[in-house]
Amino acid sequence: MIQLRGRVIFRGKARGQALVSTTPIGFLGGVDPATGVVVESGHSLQGQCVAGRVLVFPTGKGSTVGSYTLYRLARSGLAPAAILNARSEAIVAVGAIISGIPMLDQVDIAQIATGDTLEIDGDTVTIGRSGTQEKHEDIKPQRHKGMT
Amino acid sequence: MQLTAEERAMLAGAEGPAVQKAMQIVTALGEIYGAEGLVPIGSAQIAGVSFKNLGDAGLEFLEEWAAQGARVRVPAFMNPAGMDLQRWREMGLSAEFAQKQQRVVAALQAMGVEPTCTCTPYLVGHVPRAGEHLSWSESSAVSYANSVLGARSNREGGPSALAAAITGRTAAYGLHLDANRRPTHWVEVRCPLRSEADYGALGYWVGRQVGDGVPYLRLQDRDVRAAPPRQEHLMALGAAMAASGAVALYHVEDVTPQARVVATFAAPSGVPTTAVVTTHLPTLVVDDLSTAYAALDSPLDPIDFVSLGCPHSTLADVARTAELLRGKRVRTTLWITTSHGVRERAEREGLVAPIEAAGGHVFADTCLVVAPMEELGFKAMATNSAKAAFYAPSHSGLQCRFGTLEQCIAAALSGHWPGPPAEGSARS
Numbered sequence: 001m002i003q004l005r006g007r008v009i010f011r012g013k014a015r016g017q018a019l020v021s022t023t024p025i026g027f028l029g030g031v032d033p034a035t036g037v038v039v040e041s042g043h044s045l046q047g048q049c050v051a052g053r054v055l056v057f058p059t060g061k062g063s064t065v066g067s068y069t070l071y072r073l074a075r076s077g078l079a080p081a082a083i084l085n086a087r088s089e090a091i092v093a094v095g096a097i098i099s100g101i102p103m104l105d106q107v108d109i110a111q112i113a114t115g116d117t118l119e120i121d122g123d124t125v126t127i128g129r130s131g132t133q134e135k136h137e138d139i140k141p142q143r144h145k146g147m148t
Numbered sequence: 149m150q151l152t153a154e155e156r157a158m159l160a161g162a163e164g165p166a167v168q169k170a171m172q173i174v175t176a177l178g179e180i181y182g183a184e185g186l187v188p189i190g191s192a193q194i195a196g197v198s199f200k201n202l203g204d205a206g207l208e209f210l211e212e213w214a215a216q217g218a219r220v221r222v223p224a225f226m227n228p229a230g231m232d233l234q235r236w237r238e239m240g241l242s243a244e245f246a247q248k249q250q251r252v253v254a255a256l257q258a259m260g261v262e263p264t265c266t267c268t269p270y271l272v273g274h275v276p277r278a279g280e281h282l283s284w285s286e287s288s289a290v291s292y293a294n295s296v297l298g299a300r301s302n303r304e305g306g307p308s309a310l311a312a313a314i315t316g317r318t319a320a321y322g323l324h325l326d327a328n329r330r331p332t333h334w335v336e337v338r339c340p341l342r343s344e345a346d347y348g349a350l351g352y353w354v355g356r357q358v359g360d361g362v363p364y365l366r367l368q369d370r371d372v373r374a375a376p377p378r379q380e381h382l383m384a385l386g387a388a389m390a391a392s393g394a395v396a397l398y399h400v401e402d403v404t405p406q407a408r409v410v411a412t413f414a415a416p417s418g419v420p421t422t423a424v425v426t427t428h429l430p431t432l433v434v435d436d437l438s439t440a441y442a443a444l445d446s447p448l449d450p451i452d453f454v455s456l457g458c459p460h461s462t463l464a465d466v467a468r469t470a471e472l473l474r475g476k477r478v479r480t481t482l483w484i485t486t487s488h489g490v491r492e493r494a495e496r497e498g499l500v501a502p503i504e505a506a507g508g509h510v511f512a513d514t515c516l517v518v519a520p521m522e523e524l525g526f527k528a529m530a531t532n533s534a535k536a537a538f539y540a541p542s543h544s545g546l547q548c549r550f551g552t553l554e555q556c557i558a559a560a561l562s563g564h565w566p567g568p569p570a571e572g573s574a575r576s
Binding site: 007010063064075091093094098105 | 169172173176177179180195196201202203204205206208209213285305306307308311
């Protein structure tokens, strides 16, 4: 079990499976507000749904109207469970605040892999790697999950 | 971050959930950008008014915040909407769009935001004082307030400007602080600048080079020094730099109010200012504007749409247009976009009638950058705005001819782009 610390942008508790992007996310035009699916062409998360996941990405990008896309996702129950950034900026921060999505920045996001079970409480992120205690088996439980 | 007792109470919810949410936004941005505290603001200019950009998500949010009891506590005014609030049928827009747009304006009005619907609030009575802290959001308005009026505003997003209006405060970072208002680039402009299009082209090029820097421009051409830039020129210059780059503040030597002050920051006493600044800053030299024109001006024919007024036209520009159109008839659709304040004055002074008699339209409250142009089916546009020419291909799906107001009027009258400006090429 690993614990990471971050800076609170919007305080809250959340639990969910990590969905990790190594590149910035722009919500306006980048995530479909009706489905929660990343639609930006060529994006590393294209086709993945952000709903209920702990969305982990370096920073935001694009139009400031993207804050409202997050709000719309939240209204439809399709918002991420929480957001973790390396470096926060205004668009995603404002979106998280108006939508009530727990958010931290200054998080060492390289420690987190897609599929990790994350627990966010205040400024602390706890990484649980379900089904395995050994780091080198990280990939395995994800494969199992895919099959069940 | 240091908060006053009153600010802490707002954050804790003492003034209700609407104010609490606004204070959460203001303080979170302060934390993110390293502010030491908040400052009271004189006014807020709220972008994110056009339903085209807001969508249902933004509309729902604004209606909900208004219903929660959010009210502005400083003068706050709206950026352009997606349509002329009165003449949207004349624009050719659908009732469905108009109805959603009216709901956006109503939600903002319920919060106390004035429906000025302009990117030029400084032309209709909202002129900030030098040194006054603001939360303005439209990029050309921010640039004008900082650079030409000497006020202090960051480029806010729509929700953050509204949060600042609701709390009456913004976080003191970025351009609120002296240290960040000093020039980062020295720009030697050696070519002539003969029109608002030339100033826009210059702004387009400089914005591309300096990104979010603070350029210090020195206009060296003899004719330019003899006849310094007019208000419309500075509006075009700043709007273009804010569009192609993210320039929120610029200085023009001997023209903008803080140019002398910022130059002395960099210069030890007794040393000629310009020499010192030149030595310490990256220097750009502009010998001609042909690269900028080539990027903004596509060879299109025929023209079916001519758009003037980005930023919103001044009264003087409406008068120039009226003069050029008097007794003539346009062959293309012609829009002059402005604030309703300026439109009403123009109407009183008899300047709208000759434009309408020639078949042109003077629309208030909107512009082609935020209107749903894709609903209208135009193919080839002409404009005198470098900002509009920069945004039209991506925002409106329109390719552009770009040149002077006179060239644009000639295109409106003939349906074809005329040759280069008569008196010496502006594109030497």
